[in-house]
Amino acid sequence: MKKPLNVGMIGYGFMGRAHSNAYRQANRFFDLPYELVLKAACARQKEPLQAFAERWGYESTASDWRALIERKDVDVIDICTPNHLHAEIAIAAAAQGKMILCEKPLAMNGVEGRRMVEAVEKAGVANMVWYNYRRVPAVTLAKKLIDEGKLGKIFHYRAKFLQDWTISPELPQGGAGLWRLDVQAAGSGVTGDLLAHCIDTALWLNGDLASVNAMTETFIKERKHNLTGKVEKVGIDDACAFLARFKNGSLANFESTRYARGHKALYTFEINGEHASIAWDLHDLHRLQYFDHRDEGQVRGWRSIHVTDGDHPYMGHWWVPGLQIGYEHSFTHQVADFVQGLASGKPAEPTFRDALRTQAVLDAILQSAATQRWVAPEM
Amino acid sequence: MKKPLNVGMIGYGFMGRAHSNAYRQANRFFDLPYELVLKAACARQKEPLQAFAERWGYESTASDWRALIERKDVDVIDICTPNHLHAEIAIAAAAQGKMILCEKPLAMNGVEGRRMVEAVEKAGVANMVWYNYRRVPAVTLAKKLIDEGKLGKIFHYRAKFLQDWTISPELPQGGAGLWRLDVQAAGSGVTGDLLAHCIDTALWLNGDLASVNAMTETFIKERKHNLTGKVEKVGIDDACAFLARFKNGSLANFESTRYARGHKALYTFEINGEHASIAWDLHDLHRLQYFDHRDEGQVRGWRSIHVTDGDHPYMGHWWVPGLQIGYEHSFTHQVADFVQGLASGKPAEPTFRDALRTQAVLDAILQSAATQRWVAPEM
Amino acid sequence: MKKPLNVGMIGYGFMGRAHSNAYRQANRFFDLPYELVLKAACARQKEPLQAFAERWGYESTASDWRALIERKDVDVIDICTPNHLHAEIAIAAAAQGKMILCEKPLAMNGVEGRRMVEAVEKAGVANMVWYNYRRVPAVTLAKKLIDEGKLGKIFHYRAKFLQDWTISPELPQGGAGLWRLDVQAAGSGVTGDLLAHCIDTALWLNGDLASVNAMTETFIKERKHNLTGKVEKVGIDDACAFLARFKNGSLANFESTRYARGHKALYTFEINGEHASIAWDLHDLHRLQYFDHRDEGQVRGWRSIHVTDGDHPYMGHWWVPGLQIGYEHSFTHQVADFVQGLASGKPAEPTFRDALRTQAVLDAILQSAATQRWVAPEM
């Protein structure tokens, strides 16, 4: 029998489901040194928590995260709360010697983030942030191709994350499933929610950013708050775009919005190198577009790689060529890599420290938008 | 606590995995009247069976299917064996009063299939065949649109299932994972393996076929047999295409092969109606292409529907709009529907009887190819 | 000054325009040994002919084609009449020693076609049939890749030509622009109009067909005739599909219809070879899809070749990479090749004799559909 790795989950929302599923699935498809155990689920609202725990098979529930992190039978704390609670929980859990998996973005800002990094590093506990898109097989393949040098010198990086779900002025701005619209809970709008993903991928694929120049916009200035019932000023950014320069000399163009009619969750990126280019699109997540200038001229063209073969990242663990897996398994892969990182001693990325770099860029973006100047992220 | 529904699985290959996963997942995403329990896994090879059972959490194992079907603690027998064993097991399991889920194609031929239908109907046991593609959300949506009358009178139906994995003459023709190339175990080649899916979908979407006219080909005439080590004549069809007429007057064109370089599992269908047309493609399984002639002329065009919204079939149970699920959940949906069918009294389709219609078409195809004539399926 | 090549055009409909344009354009973009001169346009209806001649700059008009073909100042006769007039005009023109360019299909049937071939060959006059799609640059590139052996042994060929313009029962079946619906003028429906193109390309790319097995359908059985005003039986085929075997052992699947809602002129073909596959689509005519199995595994995928580079067929004569040319220049290229063929002594294809092979397949298709049997084209 494998040694168990006991998970204590805080939160039961969208991400609570996604992570719970990943913990249940990882051992089915990957040979891992530990068996993941859903030990305890924690939240304040008793009834929905109970339903959640039963559905996913958690062995117990807890209403107070402070009690949870002290439990001896819990090895890993998974933080799936709104953003404003990440730091407090993570720092306390680190002090208890727990491993910590934290939802993205790491923190409300770089100051908080730095304290979190210090806490986990001081405690020497394993830690990771759920920037899950790194582990969509096509994205992982992109990283592999770049690392192999296929692109050569990079000239351009562009990424977008476009949604359209907040166009209606009738949508309230907080409560329950809508905390992402509440600046108190979320810290920012699309910048921390969507661009954070784009930036994590970008830093991973193309290295650090030297400077950024951003603009933000809040198209709908006031919305009713679901909990208070009052019409209040909207504090988040509805849209954010920024130009940037990477330290490697390449130029960047990032954009995110929740007002792009027709796009549900269109996260795309494209990288143009001296020899080859790569493009990816979350709406068709199993395809990687690849252009290689070294191909024979007359048959040169963008290749639509259906990333489902056994020699594609992660895919040997699933079905057969041509058959796709879903969004959810970006989390399954991350769980598998985390557990393998524990055994190998080479921690799975992104760690809190990795995620802090993204946090620094987020801070720089918001500062640039406020001051209308180029800003260098504090790294 | 929900009442358990105890599953006895026969076989542990590709489909054994896919079904096991579905049983574990269905209750996580659907509110079902029964809790699915992986009670027993059955196969002759002890070691791989043990590994399989542990990985998926089966409570027990069995080496003899005859013993399994007699067990009181098993409610459902799931037949994931090579085709030539379907009939014997199903008929015996029906006699024991077990519900039966059988992999496709139902049988080696219509004669066997008819005996199986008689057995389950006489026993009055719930039964279903794993034509899983009906429950890819985009395919289910296609059915819904047709049932709503959006297409009007149908003129054309065309489907293809193209693969390329047997082009190499070095590939052996049987043993272990290769029984699909062995005519003794499989009954036929692409006809029963791939066209069976196309036909099941077609009959479901467009009604019965009146007559078919087929050709088959075996490109590589001899292959080594993995088990015997001898070079033997290849008995299966490598490719099969047929023209057909539906009873509703529409024309059909079907094709399948394992020699279409560049296509891993390209199952596509298209239906052209008086008012609208629909097209689908397994390689991009979350998209349904839809053209509606009633749209305003200047903005008429094929719509690429990303079938991931809450009001799309099954998708309200998963993530959020824009995020995809994988191939595997066509099985999860089928499990969910089967269980709901038990409770509602309206059996989930396709039943053995439904699948017998497909079997009749398969027989007609092979007969037509052999006689070079139009043949009417015996329905 | 270049030597003139004087064209006498018979007909002024859609093809009359397309050819006239090609004659005017060829010398602008290609360095040709002759200057094409629009010498005379011929048709019975005086006023529209006059307007046509003025618009395109014909030097003269003629109302009787018999007079036209006797004119000393005309070198080339271009036959753009309905199909039932091709043979008579071509045979007479050959007797006058004229070069002949004839619209496709060559004739009403193989008997007529054979007489036409004999006439031009006996007279020793240059001749060509307007199967223009061979000279869409992406199609010409496909031919080049096949000739270079990139595909290896061919397993499959499939082609479709789908339209949707005759779905309405209100559409009349003859007169003016509608002679293609009149069996007396057209000879057949989609078989001669659309499949003829598919077959010409197929024979060119993949060699002769050994046998065919077809079905045809006339969905709307009666239509009003525009000229007589009477409701009459429809004599043409609205749809035709056929299976076939090429002499090289590959399998074929062809389909054509005017009842495929959503497709305006969707001529597509795909060829699957041992090493590589090719696909093309008239609706996006500048793209050739190409899959090469010899590519490195992890980055293997269908390449979307944007056929607009200087080293792509014909494209060095046009604009710059990335900029497309239109449908019309398939004719311009054919004119250029015809003229170059005159100078080089290597006649441009397809000649009447080449087109007769296609005619034989058309005859076999109609015979197969009528007899419900496999038929070998008489070649």
Next chain:
Amino acid sequence: MKKPLNVGMIGYGFMGRAHSNAYRQANRFFDLPYELVLKAACARQKEPLQAFAERWGYESTASDWRALIERKDVDVIDICTPNHLHAEIAIAAAAQGKMILCEKPLAMNGVEGRRMVEAVEKAGVANMVWYNYRRVPAVTLAKKLIDEGKLGKIFHYRAKFLQDWTISPELPQGGAGLWRLDVQAAGSGVTGDLLAHCIDTALWLNGDLASVNAMTETFIKERKHNLTGKVEKVGIDDACAFLARFKNGSLANFESTRYARGHKALYTFEINGEHASIAWDLHDLHRLQYFDHRDEGQVRGWRSIHVTDGDHPYMGHWWVPGLQIGYEHSFTHQVADFVQGLASGKPAEPTFRDALRTQAVLDAILQSAATQRWVAPEM
């Protein structure tokens, strides 16, 4: 006989060919009040000019543009020279009372441009700038849909023009066909060459820009000059991106480069409105992507409109639905509209004054890039 409109062409390069072709073609496909006549071609190099004039059928040649603009038998002066000559020629031609068609961008900068506008307006002569992409049928359709209010309030506009032809450091920076790389002749790099097109379209579709914030980059700092043979500093921008705000409140994101491996001439734009969105791509120029949120939910999706129908802009003049025209006819349409504008008294756009707005944005971009600040175009 129609009244002639005599054209005097200055320059014989890429644009000289494109315009000459348009003048020859316009009367063939459009019923225009004037017959366009290629009266004179003008350039300094005698031999290539002679060849050019013969190929296109110019009645005469001229070596000095000052003589050309004085000719009584010339009605229209078409300026196809490098950018630094536009102003001088245009102002002189206006003084001679000639109509003027000028290649884009209008001028080297806003100061020059303003003088040109004053000159043509003072002289009261018809004038137009060759921003040809407005008249690609799909782009014209986009304008129509916006004018009909289909999109509602606009939130986002994004455009890119990506090329890859200057990645090699071996490419020289000037002389003959390479003046676009020479800052003395071109004024700027991609900003004036490519972004100018994007901006013209944007202002036309979405109104004026309030402010811009740009960055530029020259990746290769030195190149050999073709004429001098010396390695010299590169003065042009290889890449330029800018954020912007439109006066209507929408946000903009523009990017252009000649270092995007895999893109030959990828001009794309997308507009996101409250109700609908539109996207277009020069590489597949006959398709307009359109998403309408008002479509029934379950069948909502991006529509791929194949803009080839008789009721699509300009397309009734060409072939039949499904058949495409090429890049070149954006010029043919512009000629047709110019001539019709002369007759109707409603001048075809963009006039010099319209193009001056684009020039103001170009100036603001370069100023912003130099000062690293937001700049408001001087309109």
